[in-house]
Each structure stands twice: as structure tokens, then as C-alpha cells.
Amino acid sequence: MDSSRGPASFTTQANALLRKNLCLQKRNLKTNIGITFFPILICVLLVVLQNIINNELDKPKYKCGCVCVEVGVDGRCARKQCGIQYSTLDQVASCPIPSPPRWPALIQVPRADFRAVRSSTQPFSDLPDPSCRDSWSCPATVLVTGKDPAIAEIISRRLFPALSPSLNATDFLDVLSKIVVGSDTQPWYAQLLEPAFSFGRTLVLGYDFLNTTEYGLGVNVWYNSTYNDNTAYSFIATLRVPRLVNAVSNAYLKSIKGTWGEMLLEYVKDMPKVGTSFRLDLSSLLSALFFTWIIELLFPVMLTYLVYEKQQKLRIMMRMHGLKDGPYWLISYSYFLTLSVVYMLFFVIFGTLIGLNFFRVNEYRVQFVFFFICINLQIATAFFAAIFFSSVRTATVIGYMYVFGSGLLGAFLFRLFVEDTTFPYGWILVMETVPGFSLYRGLYELGQYAFSGSTMGTSGMTWENLKDPINGMRDVLIIMSVEWALLLILAFYLDQTFMLGGGARKNPLSCFRCFKKKLTPSLHEPSFVQQDSKIILDMEKPDVVQERAVVEQLLIDPNANQAIICDNLRKVYPGRDGNPDKLAVRGLSLVLQKGQCFGMLGPNGAGKTSFINMMIGLVKPTSGTAYVHGMDINKLVMGDIDRERTSVLLWQIKKPQRCCISEGTSNLAVDDSLKSVNLFHGNVGDKKVQKYSGGMKRRLAVAISLIGDPKAVFMDEPSTGLDPASRNNLWNVVKEAKRDRAIILTTHSMEEAEVLCDRLGIFVDGGFQCLGNPKELKGRFGGTYIFTMTTAPEQEQEVEQLVRQLSPSANKIYHLSGTQKFELPKQEVKIAQVFQAVENAKSRLTIHAWGLVDTTLEDVFIKVARGAQAFNEFA
Numbered sequence: 029m030d031s032s033r034g035p036a037s038f039t040t041q042a043n044a045l046l047r048k049n050l051c052l053q054k055r056n057l058k059t060n061i062g063i064t065f066f067p068i069l070i071c072v073l074l075v076v077l078q079n080i081i082n083n084e085l086d087k088p089k090y091k092c093g094c095v096c097v098e099v100g101v102d103g104r105c106a107r108k109q110c111g112i113q114y115s116t117l118d119q120v121a122s123c124p125i126p127s128p129p130r131w132p133a134l135i136q137v138p139r140a141d142f143r144a145v146r147s148s149t150q151p152f153s154d155l156p157d158p159s160c161r162d163s164w165s166c167p168a169t170v171l172v173t174g175k176d177p178a179i180a181e182i183i184s185r186r187l188f189p190a191l192s193p194s195l196n197a198t199d200f201l202d203v204l205s206k207i208v209v210g211s212d213t214q215p216w217y218a219q220l221l222e223p224a225f226s227f228g229r230t231l232v233l234g235y236d237f238l239n240t241t242e243y244g245l246g247v248n249v250w251y252n253s254t255y256n257d258n259t260a261y262s263f264i265a266t267l268r269v270p271r272l273v274n275a276v277s278n279a280y281l282k283s284i285k286g287t288w289g290e291m292l293l294e295y296v297k298d299m300p301k302v303g304t305s306f307r308l309d310l311s312s313l314l315s316a317l318f319f320t321w322i323i324e325l326l327f328p329v330m331l332t333y334l335v336y337e338k339q340q341k342l343r344i345m346m347r348m349h350g351l352k353d354g355p356y357w358l359i360s361y362s363y364f365l366t367l368s369v370v371y372m373l374f375f376v377i378f379g380t381l382i383g384l385n386f387f388r389v390n391e392y393r394v395q396f397v398f399f400f401i402c403i404n405l406q407i408a409t410a411f412f413a414a415i416f417f418s419s420v421r422t423a424t425v426i427g428y429m430y431v432f433g434s435g436l437l438g439a440f441l442f443r444l445f446v447e448d449t450t451f452p453y454g455w456i457l458v459m460e461t462v463p464g465f466s467l468y469r470g471l472y473e474l475g476q477y478a479f480s481g482s483t484m485g486t487s488g489m490t491w492e493n494l495k496d497p498i499n500g501m502r503d504v505l506i507i508m509s510v511e512w513a514l515l516l517i518l519a520f521y522l523d524q525t526f527m528l529g530g531g532a533r534k535n536p537l538s539c540f541r542c543f544k545k546k547l548t549p550s551l552h553e554p555s556f557v558q559q560d561s562k563i564i565l566d567m568e569k570p571d572v573v574q575e576r577a578v579v580e581q582l583l584i585d586p587n588a589n590q591a592i593i594c595d596n597l598r599k600v601y602p603g604r605d606g607n608p609d610k611l612a613v614r615g616l617s618l619v620l621q622k623g624q625c626f627g628m629l630g631p632n633g634a635g636k637t638s639f640i641n642m643m644i645g646l647v648k649p650t651s652g653t654a655y656v657h658g659m660d661i662n663k664l665v666m667g668d669i670d671r672e673r674t675s676v677l678l679w680q681i682k683k684p685q686r687c688c689i690s691e692g693t694s695n696l697a698v699d700d701s702l703k704s705v706n707l708f709h710g711n712v713g714d715k716k717v718q719k720y721s722g723g724m725k726r727r728l729a730v731a732i733s734l735i736g737d738p739k740a741v742f743m744d745e746p747s748t749g750l751d752p753a754s755r756n757n758l759w760n761v762v763k764e765a766k767r768d769r770a771i772i773l774t775t776h777s778m779e780e781a782e783v784l785c786d787r788l789g790i791f792v793d794g795g796f797q798c799l800g801n802p803k804e805l806k807g808r809f810g811g812t813y814i815f816t817m818t819t820a821p822e823q824e825q826e827v828e829q830l831v832r833q834l835s836p837s838a839n840k841i842y843h844l845s846g847t848q849k850f851e852l853p854k855q856e857v858k859i860a861q862v863f864q865a866v867e868n869a870k871s872r873l874t875i876h877a878w879g880l881v882d883t884t885l886e887d888v889f890i891k892v893a894r895g896a897q898a899f900n901e902f903a
């Protein structure tokens with residue numbers, strides 16, 4: 029990212045970002061272990077429970093009872109007889125009924141107000157208008173089947189004499205009689221149908237099959253299954269009544285379009301298999317809830333990851349180092365996608381291998397499409413949600429609550445509404461717009477098909493099944509795909525607006541800014557905003573007034589030598605919880621040339637960090653602006669940094685970030701930078717930053733800040749907490765670095781300011797009190813010598829007299845048990861006179877120690893800061 033080489037290529041950016049992602053991933057070891065083991069745990073749990081249930085069901089106490097009727101020569105039972113008569117109550121359910129009564133023929137011609145009409149769920153054009161319900165004139169389709177078509181025909185004619193000529197008798201197979209419905213049978217139908225009983229089984233399906241009560245169907249199927257020796261089937265019927273109703277009615281609805289017989293036949297022909305292969309398949313029944321949790325587990329992980337970048341200001345830092353939005357999005361998205369795909373593949377393969385029917389029975393194509401859309405939607409949702417969080421802790425808690433909550437709530441709502449065929453379908457679709465619920469619904473559908481498939485020995489959900497009107501999967505896929513696209517666009521837009529990486533906000537309408545006149549003043553048009561307050565503030569600070577005049581002149585007539593120009597920068601933090609607004613920086617104007625280091629000295633809370641944060645784009649100025657090599661910092665915070673060649677770098681000195689630099693990937697720029705801060709040799713650069721000392725971390729931060737040859741560097745308290753040796757080392761690096769760039773540093777160390785800074789500003793309560801080079805300031809504000817003398821306490825008076833003789837306007841600034849300190853105005857004393865006077869006094873006084881020093885910068889700082897604070901308090 030050296031400026032001479034131009035902006036880094038996409039591959040370089042991708043490479044760097046990928047490394048950063050892997051680095052963060054590696055650091056979250058606990059999360060990685062959690063997301064790997066949770067699916068394994070759930071799948072294994074399902075398998076274990078399944079085996080326990082199977083073993084239980086296979087025990088003799090639940091199998092049809094038997095007795096031995098013939099004992100072999102070896103003493104074992106050679107022949108046994110089984111049946112209800114040999115069974116306990118628990119065993120009865122699994123015995124065939126010896127001579128089951130014939131299935132009574134039932135007929136259902138529903139009342140007109142229940143008959144099917146055109147609706148959103150039955151959009152067929154050949155259905156009547158709903159108004160027929162009021163007039164009881166809805167047409168009914170009655171299907172009569174029997175072993176002997178002739179009988180069915182006779183019955184039909186007797187039933188509907190008026191329609192006889194148009195009746196079409198068809199030879200329906202008797203297997204259809206295994207489905208019989210009836211809840212609204214009228215006695216006279218039964219009488220009419222009586223003759224059919226003696227000729228075989230008869231099935232009559234009412235036109236409005238869909239509206240039959242669920243329970244009625246369940247009961248009928250139960251009897252029917254008993255008749256067919258499939259006792260276990262009853263379990264399905266009661267458990268899965270809505271599905272059964274839907275499946276049959278679906279087939280029936282299709283029949284209206286012409287192929288009903290085949291469809292129904294297709295459905296019922298599998299029925300006999302049910303009893304033999306039935307097992308309570310837990311993976312299918314519980315999949316929706318458990319698998320929702322498993323799949324959504326990546327959501328909080330991604331959300332936390334994105335919010336962490338925001339909280340730690342990593343995103344804004346990456347931007348400042350030249351990372352563009354395009355590569356960031358593309359690479360972050362691809363990274364999450366890869367992570368999710370690997371996770372899902374692992375989950376599906378593991379589930380298949382350990383024998384979960386959910387995965388084995390449903391077609392893999394359907395699973396792939398569904399899971400692929402799910403994970404994409406999840407990633408888009410994470411990007412979108414990240415905009416609204418600024419704390420990792422909150423994001424993590426809410427993320428996990430969403431995962432477990434949406435699974436449980438989904439389970440509750442879907443049991444309540446989706447399985448209720450009378451619940452308006454539109455509302456179900458509305459519910460499914462919540463990503464967690466659509467995921468639940470999709471899994472629920474796959475689970476239901478897997479259940480049918482595993483119990484009937486057929487395939488689960490196939491591609492073809494997506495066309496079934498009762499199959500919610502198609503709607504889920506459509507809703508999820510649309511949401512995915514919308515959320516992604518919205519998240520990208522909001523990311524631009526609210527700066528996902530932290531920092532200042534952009535006007536939401538800024539996308540239209542190309543249509544508007546540019547509002548920010550150009551470098552050539554000085555800002556006259558807030559001139560009034562500026563004049564008042566600057567009245568008593570000649571340095572500041574002068575600096576402002578220079579700034580204004582430079583804005584009109586820019587000069588290539590000026591690296592940084594701050595034009596009346598102001599920051600007001602809005603008051604919270606009833607507190608007033610905080611004016612942190614009040615109209616700061618400053619000019620800094622290339623090759624200069626400017627030091628900002630100020631007491632705690634003076635506003636130094638706020639100033640630096642504005643300069644690097646972490647915080648938006650309330651008013652005013654600054655130009656760093658001609659680039660407006662207001663553009664910087666508006667996200668245009670990537671369009672301009674960035675020349676600003678953040679030195680996040682207080683909390684250095686860990687980074688990964690391996691030997692193989694160190695490029696020239698990295699090597700050079702590491703060498704410059706003495707971290708290259710001895711493979712120090714390959715070590716984990718965690719293992720660096722404080723001084724090494726700070727030097728590393730300098731190295732990072734210098735990569736890309738920035739023209740301006742901002743340092744916030746660079747040497748805080750360093751031992752003298754490390755500090756000297758660091759100062760050398762900074763001295764070297766300031767040669768061809770401008771540096772602004774804040775510090776509490778006067779020594780550091782004197783060593784490194786060409787100019788200083790003492791900053792108190794948001795404004796400069798004075799500006800100048802260290803010597804100048806000492807000369808101006810410290811025109812005194814400090815005279816210190818330690819004698820016996822009873823001689824203090826005499827010492828004071830001595831000092832007054834030397835300098836009548838001397839000012840005692842300190843005294844404690846014999847030690848006294850005086851300020852002697854330079855114009856009143858000569859150093860030789862002081863030495864002479866002390867020499868003479870030695871004969872009468874017991875002088876333990878004495879000294880005469882010039883004013884230090886610290887004295888100047890204390891004087892100016894105290895003066896300004898006192899003035900502000902008074903004001």
C-alpha cells in the first residue's frame with residue numbers, strides 16, 4: 029500500500045482481509061468448538077433417543093402375544109401361535125384383527141356452506157363462486173366406487189336421478205376403499221347405499237373433502253388401519269391428521285383437474301406399507317425445532333463478528349488503510365458463505381452418516397437449495413442487524429436469544445396455526461417473513477415429508493413435491509430469496525449511511541447528493557460559519573487569532589507545503605440522561621507543514637482525543653472541517669476515503685490490535701516497516717503480538733501506521749506506560765518518521781513534547797491557550813528562574829530575606845519544613861549574583877541543598893492550564 033505503488037490490488041486486499049478473518053476466527057476458539065459440537069451433540073442425541081424408542085417398541089411386551097403350541101426335540105418352541113387372544117393390553121395394538129368387520133360404506137356430501145369454492149388456497153377456475161354457499165346451490169362431486177362398477181352405477185343413478193344421463197361411471201379400484209371419510213353423512217344416503225355393502229367395499233368422497241373435520245378423518249383412518257392389520261398406522265393418523273387431510277385433499281383437488289384417480293391411487297397404494305415399516309422417527313418429528321437452532325447458530329457468530337469490527341473500530345481502520353467497500357463486502361460475504369457452507373455440509377453429511385432420516389429420505393437437491401438460500405438469508409440478516417448494535421455483548425445476547433426464541437416460538441406458532449387448515453394462509457405467509465420462522469417452516473416441511481417417506485418406505489420431499497399446494501416449501505423458498513436480496517441491498521445502503529465500521533454517520537439522503545449542490549466548503553472557499561463565536565473566543569488569545577488568520581489565508585490561497593489545515597473544528601457531544609451538551613472542541617484552527625511534528629499538551633478531558641478522532645474520521649465534527657493533504661475530513665467520514673488516496677492513518681496506540689504477519693507473506697513494505705521499528709530481526713515479526721512487550725506493541729503500531737507511506741500521522745499519547753529505554757527507542761522511530769510527513773501527537777509528557785515537537789499548543793477546555801515552539805513558549809510564559817533552597821526550618825525567614833534582596837518581586841511558590849521554592853523574574857537577577865549571595869550566606873545559614881533552574885515546559889504548562897481553567901471557571 030505504498031503510495032508510490034498506488035492502491036492495493038483486489039487480490040492484495042482480499043488476501044489481507046482473509047487473513048484478518050482467519051485470525052479473528054482462530055481467536056474465537058470457544059465459539060468454534062461450540063458451533064462444531066452443537067450439531068454433533070443434537071444429531072447424536074436424536075440417534076440415541078431413536079434407538080431407545082426402537083428397542084422399547086421391539087420388546088415382547090409391545091409385540092403381539094404368542095404361545096408355543098409345539099415344542100421341538102431340542103426343547104425349543106418349534107411352532108407358536110400369535111394373536112389378540114394371547115396378548116396383554118399393551119400387545120393388542122400390534123396384533124392383526126382375526127376377522128375384521130367389513131368396512132362400512134360412508135358417504136360424505138358436505139353441506140353447501142362447507143363445499144369448496146374458489147379461494148386463495150383453491151384457486152382453480154372450475155370451482156364455483158362463494159355466493160353459492162348462501163343459496164345452497166354449490167355443486168357437489170360425489171365419487172362412488174365399488175368392486176363392481178355396475179353396482180356403483182346403479183347407486184349413483186338412484187342417488188342422483190336427475191343427473192343420471194351425465195354421470196360417468198369409472199372402474200375404480202377397490203384399494204380406494206381404504207380411504208373413507210365421513211362426518212356429515214345423512215341417514216338416507218346410508219339406506220340408498222345399503223345394497224353396495226353385500227357386493228364389496230364402497231368409497232364415496234365428498235366434493236368438499238378439504239373441509240372435512242380433521243378428527244373425523246383421523247378416526248376413520250384408525251378403524252381402517254385396524255381392518256388392514258396395520259395398528260401402528262393409527263398412530264400416524266392421530267399424529268399427522270392435518271398432513272393426511274392435506275395430502276388426500278391435495279390429491280383430490282388435483283382430481284378436479286382431471287387426474288384425480290391416479291393421484292389418489294398413488295397416495296393410498298402406499299398405505300399398507302405403513303404398519304410394517306413404522307417407527308416413531310424422531311429426526312423428522314423434532315427436526316424443525318432442533319435443526320432451526322443448529323442452522324441459526326451461525327447467526328450470532330456472524331453478528332458478533334461484525335459488531336466486534338464495529339466496536340473495535342476495525343472497519344474504519346481498514347478503510348483508512350485503503351480497504352474499499354467493494355472488496356470488504358465481497359470478501360466478508362464470501363467468507364461467511366464459505367463458513368456456512370462448510371458448516372451445513374458437515375451437518376448434512378454427519379446427519380446422513382449417522383442415519384437420520386431427515387437427511388437420507390429427502391432429496392438432496394431440495395435440501396441443498398433450501399439450505400443454500402437459508403444461509404444466504406442468514407448472512408444478509410447478520411449484516412443488516414449489525415447496523416443496529418454497537419456493543420458485542422448486547423449483539424451476542426440478542427443473537428442467541430433470537431436463535432433459541434425463533435425456534436421455540438416457531439414451534440409454538442406452527443403447531444397452533446400452520447397445522448390448522450382453517451387458519452388463513454395469508455397470515456402464515458406474513459409469519460414466514462420473519463427469517464427464523466421461514467427457516468422453521470422449511471424444516472418442518474422437510475421433516476413432514478421425511479416422516480411420510482420413512483414411515484411409508486417412499487422418498488421424502490422431491491423436486492416435484494414443491495408443486496404440491498400443501499407443501500409450504502415453495503413459498504418459503506420464494507419468501508427467503510426475496511428477503512435475501514432485499515436485506516442485502518438494505519444492509520449495504522445502511523452500511524454506507526451509518527458506517528458499519530463505526531465512525532460518523534452519513535446523511536441518509538446522501539445517495540442523492542450528486543443532484544445537490546455541494547454543501548461542504550471547498551478548500552478554496554473559506555468557511556464563515558460561526559464566525560461570531562470564533563471572534564469572541566479568540567479575543568484574548570493572540571496566538572489563536574493569528575493561527576486562524578493564517579488558516580483563512582491558506583484556504584483562499586492554498587500552499588502545497590501545508591499538510592494539515594484545521595478550519596474552526598468544533599465538537600459538541602449531545603447530553604444524555606438529562607446532562608447538558610458537552611463542548612469538547614471549540615473552534616480549533618491549526619496549520620501544520622510537511623516534516624513538522626505538532627504536540628498537543630492538555631490536561632485530562634481537554635478534548636485532545638476528540639480532536640484526533642475527528643481528524644481520523646472516527647467522529648464527525650459538529651461544525652468546521654479539516655484538510656489533510658487537501659482532502660476534506662468530512663468526506664472521510666462520509667465514506668469517500670476509498671475514493672481518494674488515503675493519507676491519514678490511525679495509530680491506535682492505546683489498544684494495539686493483534687495482527688498476523690508470517691514470513692511467507694511479508695511483503696517489502698511490511699519488512700521495511702518492521703525494520704524501521706526494530707522488530708524485523710530475530711524473527712520478532714513472526715511472533716504473536718500477544719507475546720510482545722508494551723514497548724514492542726507500540727513500536728509495532730508505529731510500523732503499521734507507517735505502511736502505505738501516510739502523509740499525516742496522528743498519535744494519541746504514544747509513549748504512555750513505556751520504560752525510559754523503550755520510550756527513547758520509540759522517539760527515535762518517530763523522529764525518523766516525521767521527516768517527510770506531518771505528525772500530530774497528544775501527550776502528557778513534557779519531555780516527549782520537547783524532544784519530538786517542532787510546535788506545541790497548550791489545549792485547555794476544548795481550545796488552544798497558546799501556540800509556539802517549546803523555547804518560545806518557555807520564554808514567553810516562563811520568564812523566571814526557579815530558586816530552591818533547603819535549610820533548617822527556623823532559618824526559613826532568613827532565606828526569604830536573602831531572596832528578596834536578590835529579587836524584590838520574587839514569588840514564593842512552595843515551602844515545606846525548610847525547603848522553599850521561589851520564582852525570580854529573569855530581568856531582576858543575574859545568575860552570578862545568586863551564586864555569590866548563596867556563597868556568602870553559607871557562613872550564617874545551614875544550607876543542606878540549593879539550586880537554580882530555568883523554567884521548564886512543565887512549569888509553563890501548569891501555569892497556562894491553571895490560568896485558563898481559573899478563567900473558565902470564573903467566566
Ligand SMILES: Nc1ncnc2c1ncn2[C@@H]1O[C@H](COP(=O)(O)OP(=O)(O)OP(=O)(O)O)[C@@H](O)[C@H]1O
Pocket residue numbers: 601602610611612630631632633634635636637638639
Ligand atoms: N462520546 C462522548 N460523549 C460525550 N462526552 C464525551 C465523549 N467523548 C468524550 N467526551 C467528553 O469530552 C471531553 C473531552 O474528552 P477527550 O477524551 O477528548 O479528552 P482528552 O483531552 O483526550 O482527555 P485525556 O487526556 O484524559 O485522554 C471530556 O469531558 C469527555 O468526558
